[in-house]
Amino acid sequence: MTAQTLYAQKRVSAADAVRQVRNGDMIIVPTGVGEPPALLTALSEQRRDFRDVKVAQILAMRKYAYIDPETVEHVRHVAFFFGGATRVGGQAGWIDFIPNYFSEIPSQIERGQIPADVVFSMASPMDAHGYFALSLGPDYTMAAVAKARAVVLEVNPNVPYAHGNCHVHISQVAALVESTEPVMEVGLPKIGPVQEAIGKHVADLIDDGSTLQIGYGGIPDAVVMQLTGKHDLGIHTEMIGDGILTLVESGAVTNRRKNYLPGKSVATFALGSNKLYRFMDRNPALEMHPVNFTNDPALAGLNDNLVAINATLQIDLLGQCGSESLGHAPYSGTGGQSDFVRAANRSRGGKAFIVLPSTAKDDTISRIVISLSPGTHVSTSKNDINYVVTEYGVAQLRGKSARQRAQELIAIAHPNFRAQLTEEAKRAKLL
16 A cells, blocks of 8 residues: 555544544644644543543644643643743643653653653644654653553644654554644743843853754753854754854854764754754755753763753752742753763863853842752752853863852852851851
């Protein structure tokens, strides 16, 4: 039977495709814009027909009707990482949370620690050989495809057909729906003077020929905007966005000096504009791979001079980073921060940067603290932290004593809080 015949047989309406789901199932959905809107809308409309169905995802982008405290006994969202659509429900307790390192979600699926009964995913149109590309988020989704009872695709001509390990054959697909809506666009975060100052401190420490991992946020993007004059940069990251596209267009990224997958930019999910999605389409210089490949510290660390740039919410004087909660209240998730900090530490010449403004709430709260707020989720440990950067400078902590760390971090705190931090450090016998 030809691929085209199978395609025709498996093409159904979104309402019918959702009937692949059974009570008690866990549905795996890709990160971010890889989520399939027609399928999740149909699931929302039929949610009261189901019982104990879960939808697991990193960074849900839209607040579908199933994300509803009144119907959680029917369909409940399970977050690997919170975003704007799910944060309120996570803080209120009616959205579940599975702590994880991004790199390890595929192995947890493979081992059955995280169930994967059904996959819902956006996909590119099928090629002549019967393959679709899950280019917007192969992440943990490819592991789920291998385990799932039913793979359901939302095929959209606006989804790029990317290279890499992100392809699913029509024979693996239980049902598919077609849509033509534009892929959701996510703009660059707002960058202000504080972000620019932090970005300059980091950019000054990035050498030509470095390979970059860049997290999402205003500060990482502020760094990117100051790297357009660099030469022969490489990309080995989890997220590809418009900031990285800017570096490619400026000529700063060539991937020539990468010693692991030279000539290739590598990522596991995309979050950006239609221009970015067009750039990804059949581009031989870009590969999209599962996250256990992109974020494995041992593999990413094979790149010499790997630079990892990630943000945090709060850091204590030992270097413990609380990047994903406000006290007990969940805010985001660990994501790939720890993965890439460890990768950069393994890399010959690697540098891991944790970036944060020195204060919050109009300079009334110091983000550098004697100890993390009670209940804070520690995202990256004191043993892993290397560089910490605020608008006031750079603290290099790796190899430093507790006393030296406290001194370094107080020096880059907001001036209004340095005396207080010094007194607190003395009382804690750090100074």
